[in-house]
Amino acid sequence: MGIAIFTDIHGNLEALEAILKDIKKKHRKISHVYFLGDAITFGPDSSACLKLLQKHNVKCVIGNHEQRIIRYDKSVSEMSYAGLKHMEYIFHQLDNEDLKFIKSMPLDRHLDYKGYRLYFAHYSHDEKGVVKEDFEVYSEDVLDKLFEKSDCDVVFFGHIHERKLIIRQKGRSYFCLESSGFTKGDKTSYTYFGIGEHASGNYDIYRIDVKYNHKKFVEKMMREPIPEKVKFAKKFFNIDVLDEPALPNAE
Numbered sequence: 349m350g351i352a353i354f355t356d357i358h359g360n361l362e363a364l365e366a367i368l369k370d371i372k373k374k375h376r377k378i379s380h381v382y383f384l385g386d387a388i389t390f391g392p393d394s395s396a397c398l399k400l401l402q403k404h405n406v407k408c409v410i411g412n413h414e415q416r417i418i419r420y421d422k423s424v425s426e427m428s429y430a431g432l433k434h435m436e437y438i439f440h441q442l443d444n445e446d447l448k449f450i451k452s453m454p455l456d457r458h459l460d461y462k463g464y465r466l467y468f469a470h471y472s473h474d475e476k477g478v479v480k481e482d483f484e485v486y487s488e489d490v491l492d493k494l495f496e497k498s499d500c501d502v503v504f505f506g507h508i509h510e511r512k513l514i515i516r517q518k519g520r521s522y523f524c525l526e527s528s529g530f531t532k533g534d535k536t537s538y539t540y541f542g543i544g545e546h547a548s549g550n551y552d553i554y555r556i557d558v559k560y561n562h563k564k565f566v567e568k569m570m571r572e573p574i575p576e577k578v579k580f581a582k583k584f585f586n587i588d589v590l591d592e593p594a595l596p597n598a599e
Contacts, residue, residue, distance in 0.1 A: 349377050350542030350552065351461070353468070355384035355506025356411070356527035358584070359391020359438075361400070363529055363536035366560035368404050371538070378540070380459065384506040384525065385411025385470030385479075389438050390580055391529060392568040398446045410453035411470040412479035412507065417442070418450055419478075434575040458500065462543040467500035471507035479507070486512050491522050502551075504541075515551060523553065532586035534562035 352371045357364045364387075371378050383406045388394035401408055417439055427435070442450075455477050456469040472480050472494035484490050485508050495503050502521045511526040528536050535557050542552040569577065569587050581587040 349379040350540050351380045351382065351459075351466075352376070352378045352538050352540060353382045353384065353504050353523075353525060354528040354538035355470070355525050356386040356509055356529055357383070357391075357397055358386055358389055358413075358527065358529035359394045359397055360529035360531070360536070360565060361391070361393035361396045362561045362565040363531060363558075364397050364400055366536060366558045367528060367538050368400065368406075370556065370558045376540070380461075381406045382457065382468050382504070383408045384468060384504060385409050385453075386413045386506065386527075386529075387411070388417065388442075389413045389434065390574075390577075390584060391565070392572040392574060394438050395441050395443065395446050398442070398449055402449055407457060407468075408453050409456055409469055410450065410479075412481065414450045414453060415479055418447065430576050430579075437573075437575050456498070464502060464543060465500040467495070467498045467503045469495075469498075469503070469505050471505050483508055485524060486514075488514060488516075488519075488522075492520065495520065495522075504539075511555070513553065521551070526555075530584040531560075531562070534559055536560050 354367055371381055383401055385408070387397045387401060416435055455473055456467060459466045470479050474480060491514070500520065502523065504523045504525065506525050506527070508524050509527040509530055510524065512524040514522040523539070525539050526537065528538060537555050537557045540554055540556055544550045544552055566587055569581060569585060570589065578589045581589045
């Protein structure tokens with residue numbers, strides 16, 4: 349039995365559906381499922397993604413984008429007007445149950461697994477529990493400092509949107525996972541993690557690629573009046589949006 353972990357779905361419901369469907373396959377033999385935050389923003393289905401994570405009882409931690417919805421912090425105060433309009437739009441897509449679910453998300457989670465202590469978080473947090481906005485990563489010294497209070501053998505985190513694995517025989521290992529929502533084709537992915545049954549107890553970790561209905565996702569992105577998508581659709585999803593759609597009247 350192993351653990352499935354994924355992160356940063358960012359409103360991509362079709363990718364999320366495909367991941368959860370694949371995890372359920374009997375031959376996967378997965379006992380725990382963790383999502384490392386940022387279910388919302390950018391994509392067209394923030395609310396639906398939150399509801400699907402709840403429905404499947406996925407163990408979630410809060411991401412910086414969820415935090416921006418429920419609390420005011422420095423990252424919000426430094427956002428551009430356009431960025432604030434995007435967050436306002438996403439907020440109005442959510443209902444009370446979504447907000448309640450976000451508020452219930454912990455900053456991090458621990459799991460004792462086959463003799464190892466695992467730690468799951470979106471990224472490092474400051475002393476007030478706010479997810480840090482910097483992207484200092486991939487240096488073992490920096491990671492040791494960022495996660496020095498995590499009390500674990502292995503750290504899983506997202507936020508960076510790139511995959512990087514640092515495995516150490518002595519000291520803490522780090523698994524930075526790629527975004528499962530920011531895809532530029534018809535494949536998404538999640539990570540399988542297990543511990544070998546033999547005496548050495550080596551890590552067994554690999555990426556599982558899953559096809560999803562990318563055409564349906566693109567059609568939604570083109571149709572929905574998401575603020576700022578002209579700027580981010582190409583960068584994150586490889587979708588060309590030439591004109592910013594008009595937002596519906598607030599009346």
